Amino acid sequence: MDIKPENPWQGTPDISARIVVAIARIASVLRAGVWEAATAENLNPAQAEILQLLRDRTQGVRLSWLAAQLSVSAASASDSVAALVAKGLVRKARAEDDGRASALWLTDKGKALAARMAQAVGFADDAAARLPGDDQAALLVGLFKLIAQLQKSERFPALRACLSCRYFEPNVFPGSAAPHHCALVKAPLPITFLRIDCAEHVPADPVAERRNWDAFA
Ligand code: SF4
Missing domain, CATH: 1.10.10.10 (Winged helix-like DNA-binding domain superfamily/Winged helix DNA-binding domain)
Incomplete structure (x- = not known):
């Protein structure tokens, strides 16, 4: 060097x-x-x-x-x-x-x-x-944000992630520790519980999916 x-x-x-x-x-x-x-x-x-x-x-x-x-x-x-x-x-x-x-x-x-x-x-x-819990959470959120950016380039295959799921309800409880909601489980969804590959995932309509990823990016 x-x-x-x-x-x-x-x-x-x-x-x-x-x-x-x-x-x-x-x-x-x-x-x-x-x-x-x-x-x-x-x-x-x-x-x-x-x-x-x-x-x-x-x-x-x-x-x-x-x-x-x-x-x-x-x-x-x-x-x-x-x-x-x-x-x-x-x-x-x-x-x-x-x-x-x-x-x-x-x-x-x-x-x-x-x-x-x-x-x-x-x-x-x-x-x-x-890794300390805070580092794990920050890393997970960072990776979600990176995936959200990659989705804009349309070079990333569809994921069975919360942000592309019909059951995902964004910002139902804004400002709280668990701002989102899963309509399948009927429970608040903290950011650190967002799934990247969920077995229960059902695809959202493309407009809602785009809005979710854009809001997260
Ligand atoms: S069903 Fe799974 S992917 Fe869909 S919002 Fe609930 S936890 Fe997320």
Whole structure:
């Protein structure tokens, strides 16, 4: 590093750039942990990711949603799903909300495997849990704000998050510690309880979703 006493930090990347590098590094460590577990189970990375995406779902998941989350074509997602169905880890059946469409669920064998793979990155959960509570809350809110900004660029796949959920009622109790409300649970929703991936999520109409994310960004 070429340090000049008059301006020793001139070459330091912007905070925004270092945030992105830090997130990318964390993501690659997590990905490596999942892949290690997946390889031991004879799964390729895409198949491993699909198991994670189907985990804890009470409703079936559409193939198109999976493809968007994986940033791959529907044909490619379909190949991965077919391999998982053949391994007995995923089952395909009629969608509950549209009898003409099909949806995907984990089988019991798939659920057990997805749980084992999640344990493979439990070290990251443990690390986050060791942060002071205020730091955890600030980090969570910061990540939500970053996701809200990314959504504006339309380069971020749809999330099953509170801010895009039909049950989310923003600012029902303005100025309080729990300003929002979940109409499904019928309870105030503190910012630190906002979900990024909720099994009960039902998509909001696009206008309400846009308004929620914009208000949060
Ligand atoms: S907790 Fe779940 S059901 Fe309630 S608003 Fe959030 S995403 Fe929707």
